[in-house]
Amino acid sequence: MKKRLLTLISCAILSLGILSGCSSADINTSAGETKTWRIGHEEVAGGVQDQYAMEFKRLVEERSNGKIEVEVYRANEIGSATDYLEFVQGGLLNFALVNPGSSGTTVPENNIFYNHFLLPEDDRDVQEFLKTSESIKLLNEINEENEMKVLDWFYQGYNAWTANNEIRKPADFKGVSIRTMQSPLIVASYSAYGANPTPMPYMEVYSGLQLKQIDAQVNPIFAIQEMGFYEVQKYLIQAKQDGFISGMIANKDYYDKLSSQEREMLKQIIEELNKFIYDVEIELNEKD
Numbered sequence: 001m002k003k004r005l006l007t008l009i010s011c012a013i014l015s016l017g018i019l020s021g022c023s024s025a026d027i028n029t030s031a032g033e034t035k036t037w038r039i040g041h042e043e044v045a046g047g048v049q050d051q052y053a054m055e056f057k058r059l060v061e062e063r064s065n066g067k068i069e070v071e072v073y074r075a076n077e078i079g080s081a082t083d084y085l086e087f088v089q090g091g092l093l094n095f096a097l098v099n100p101g102s103s104g105t106t107v108p109e110n111n112i113f114y115n116h117f118l119l120p121e122d123d124r125d126v127q128e129f130l131k132t133s134e135s136i137k138l139l140n141e142i143n144e145e146n147e148m149k150v151l152d153w154f155y156q157g158y159n160a161w162t163a164n165n166e167i168r169k170p171a172d173f174k175g176v177s178i179r180t181m182q183s184p185l186i187v188a189s190y191s192a193y194g195a196n197p198t199p200m201p202y203m204e205v206y207s208g209l210q211l212k213q214i215d216a217q218v219n220p221i222f223a224i225q226e227m228g229f230y231e232v233q234k235y236l237i238q239a240k241q242d243g244f245i246s247g248m249i250a251n252k253d254y255y256d257k258l259s260s261q262e263r264e265m266l267k268q269i270i271e272e273l274n275k276f277i278y279d280v281e282i283e284l285n286e287k288d
Helices: 001-018 048-063 079-092 108-114 123-134 134-144 183-192 202-210 221-226 251-258 262-288
Strands: 036-042 068-073 093-097 148-163 177-180 196-199 216-220 235-238 241-253
Touching: 001 241, 036 048, 036 079, 048 093, 048 108, 048 148, 048 241, 048 262, 068 235, 079 148, 079 241, 108 134, 108 177, 108 183, 108 241, 123 134, 123 148, 123 262, 134 148, 148 221, 177 183, 177 202, 183 196, 196 251, 202 216, 216 262, 221 241, 221 262
Parallel strands: 036 068, 036 093, 177 196, 177 216
Antiparallel strands: 093 241, 148 216, 148 235, 148 241
16 A cells, blocks of 8 residues: 555656646757656666666767756656556656566567577677567567557576575476566466466565565576675576566657657667667676
8 A cells, every 4th residue: 555655646746747847849949948858767776777777868968968858767766667667658757668577467478588498598699689680570569559669678688596495407496486577478487397486576575585485586697686685595596598688668659749850869879778788788797
């Protein structure tokens, strides 16, 4: 009840901000007048999505000569990952960075990324697949039907397991309570191994492991490090079973109302960010 109340309050605040903001879709606003773009993401400060969002903010404000200000909302600042997805669909956020584990409940086809042992094992091959595959174009069309304009898909590294027991074969998962995202495909995959998949909000995973509510979890290396999961788990297992993919999405109606100048600016910035975030992901995961 408390979380729901906070979410409703956040919606009201965002709604007031949007109604009072500049409504023009042209960068060339009157002297001294600015407009605001709001973007939310699922991670804490310094994470891959956060670095993407902050670089997005810098580039947009720089390229628009200060005519557009970007507000960044991190994990749980105004809602959960699922809330951010709904905020974009409803127009309360203009943009969001979400992974298919969250958006897959709305667009089941997005779950395709979490089929185990489907993606290539080399980071560069995954990045190339996301940029060039015809299947990605089809996926983007399906997302547009659900009020989500996908501007970019980017890779955040292979997901790894942490657990208090060694996991070397499917049978080792039997009876293991593992935190997963809500994606039906992810839940079904771990159920097939004999595990007990337990969806849980990202920001509650550490306490869940610490209090033995769950035995294991799955996330990319940088997330395991920045969230401190290694402090309450004994083993790190890298099977390269799947990768953590994120989408940069926009509210479709809002995007369609942008000026051609703004859309061209966005296209150029997104192309730069795709290269930028690949280097960030490699550096963070190797260091962590």
